[in-house]
Amino acid sequence: MKIEQLLIQPHGTKIGGFNLCVKTFKKTWQVGETHWQQVICMDETGEIPVDVKLGNKYNPLRGRTTELDVIVAEVRDAEYLNKPRKILVVDQFTIPTQMIADYYAEPDQAYQANMKEIRGKIRHGLICSDRSAGYRVTGKKEVENYQLEIAFWAEFIMTGE
Secondary structure (H helix, E strand, O other): EEEEHHHHHOOOEEEEEEEEEEEEEEEEEEEEEEEEEEEEEEEEEEEEEEEEEOOOOOOOOOOOOEEEEEEEEEEEEEOOOEEEEEEEEEEEEEEEOOOHHHHHHHHHHHHHHHHHHHHHHHHHHHHHHHHHOOOOOOHHHHHHHHHHHHHHHHHHHHHHH
């Protein structure tokens, strides 16, 4: 469900079964034993303030997710930033989970990206030091040989072999 569709719903409409993308995590508060948190959700059609019922434990959403799977919610007319506005009050939600293979693949992907960046910085340093020493490469064959030499030294610096 798009946010523009939520904004045209009448006050008190019960709704659920859709995802929301969290833009900003806001304040938390407690009413009785129940903890709540306000977030701002958005999509390409607009933004909406969302009050999320966290439950009896203080466990804010901050930094743990960018998506909410809304199970049970209600559209309400309320005042937000001193203006009348529609808000969404989420009573039940889940946070999308990740497959274990994806969880273990993330560090490997980050490692590969870091290694690629490090190799690039090493090549840059080698070339800069050659240029400052007055070394110049001209001609296609020289350039190819120079690229192989730089690759060799970059690998040697990375692995020591």
